Amino acid sequence: MKLDEYEVLLKNISIELNHFLVSRGASKDIAEDVVQDVFVKVLEMDLILPPDKIRPYMYKIAKTKYIDLNRREARLQKILQQYLIPQQKQTREPHTEDKSKKLQRIIQKLSPGDQEILKMKYIEGQSIDEIATNLKITSPGVKMRLYRLRKKIKKGFGES
Template sequence: MLENYYRELVSFLNAKLGNRQVAEDVVHDAYVRVLERSSDIPIEQPRAFLYRTALNLVIDGHRRNALRQYEPLETLDTEERFCAGSPQASHDQSQRLEMLERALAELPAACRDSFMLRKLEGLTHLQIAERLGISRSLVEKHIVNAMKHCRVRMRAWDVH
């Protein structure tokens, strides 16, 4: 049901932000946020909920960027260099990465490739469509389906 709003929301955010790739990233993050939602209460107005989530992400991003502008470069450099964390955190992250790789391996090739080209190589939907020889609409569906699948599988494996 939420997939129906994907293009509409990307167009809306693109008009606001003036950058289609950033708009697509925000929409992807909004979908992930909605899919990760822990509440069992059904969303009464999915379109409004998705828009609100996306706009909140845009606002949060602007706030973060505004705060970062005032931080000295040394602080930013230090933060990035020393964020590795404990050995346990590294182990947990490694396990989660393995689970993600397993979940992606379960997907059909075009779905997995669309997701990987977007998330790892940063290609636009149009570039992915051209590279894979499929429609942009299908690329969008593949990416959303890959995110859903990975979320469901990761949740299932996390419980056990």
């Protein structure tokens, strides 16, 4: 199989994957992000899988990436709701209290614009395109800002 044919096969499978993820409940943006990650990973591999093995491999990677993304989003949603939406004080364990205060300080140190982006994405549930339209910036710009904000929050906790 020639390299051009292989890339066409990957492209066709990527389109199938996108439809598969959307049919399973993923938003169009999330599905496109997951498929892009899978496509790039397959293209960066040192070996070329045979045509009969590439489709199952790509589906498995896409499923895993989608599950991981949902878990991360759910965890971030919970954390951001806890600190960006005023709520009644809840009783927490002392260890959790320390982390909560630390996260609250980290989020408060962010600029109001950064806090707004986090709120729009994780509390209001707006898509990347909606945020981009509201803030009058590009979609990749929104993605990059969210990526950097997640890194800042992790760095504030001392995680790599």
